[in-house]
Amino acid sequence: KIHATKPQQYHNGVLATETVIISEDPPVTQNLPIWINEQCDLTYYKPIISAVPEYQIVTEMDFCQWIYKAFAHGPEYARATTLTWLATDSNTGQSITSSGLSLDLLPILPNTPDAFGQITILLTIQNDCGTVQHSLVAPYITCGTPPGGGTQNRQIIVTPNPANNQISVQIRQNQTQDFISTDPNGVRIRIYPLSGGSGTLMDSYLYNNGQVFGAASIPNGLYKVIATASDLTPIQTNLAIVR
Structure with a gap:
């Protein structure tokens, strides 16, 4: 809401003002000419913008928690600016549209395990x-082990996922409780290519839930x-390495 104060003379249809309040909280003033005639109210509504704000697309994907989301990283509020989304899945061919700062991608994904x-x-x-406009192609895999599926309600959680140089591993039971192994050697953690083959890219042991492992050597x-x-x-669970 803009309030013109201290009006001066008209000149070629322009009412010159010494001060224009462009924001009341916090108070911001600016010298600004306003095109107006004698019948106009000196109070009017018009957002003042000078550029298209900067945003970046970021994704949050936790495969075995079935979390697939996209976010617009930038200002939480941009005056008189609209953000719209369009996302298309390569497997189902389905698309989803929305507006705002985030988009839930789950509705267009295939509801099948181990889908890439x-x-x-x-x-x-x-x-x-x-x-x-900004675009991003985000790879994904769907979880191959539903929570508790044939594993005495135990599941392996790897974060972040996708990962780059480090991963944290947890074993849970009943979805929320930490599983504590009585094996004196700890829990053996191995990483294999999803496409098959016997090559082991990591072979280590987990002694504490949340333990961090290096993944920099994994392509x-x-x-x-x-x-x-x-x-x-x-x-088992799936893991994507993306750098």
Whole structure:
């Protein structure tokens, strides 16, 4: 809401003002000419914008928690600016549209285990200053081990996922409780290529839930992470390495 104060003389249809309040909280003033005639109210509504705000697309994906989301990283509020989304899945061919700062991608993903695909995401930012578009192709895999499926309600959680140079591993039971193995050697953690083959890219032991392992030597790609112990039926999950 703009209030013109200290009006001076008209000149060629322009009412010159010494001060214009462009924001009341916090107070901001600016010298601004206003095109107006004698019948106009000196109070009017018009947002003042000077550029298209900067946003970036970021994704949050936790495969075995079935979390697949996209976010617009930038200002939480941009005056008179709209953000619209379009996302398309390579497996189902389905698309989803929305507006705002985030988009839930789950509705267009296949509801099948171990499905690999890509989601093409388009974010459009628009206001009176113009239109800017950003796009991102996000690879994904769907979880191969539903929580508790044939594993005495135990599951392996790897975060972050996708990962780059480090991963944290947890074993849970009944979805929320930490599983503590009685195996004196700990829980054996191995990583294999998802496409098959016997090559082991990591072979180590987990002694504490949340333990961090280095993954810098593992190339970009899709993998399966398997956990075994004397008191733990083999469980596995999927992992993506993306840099």
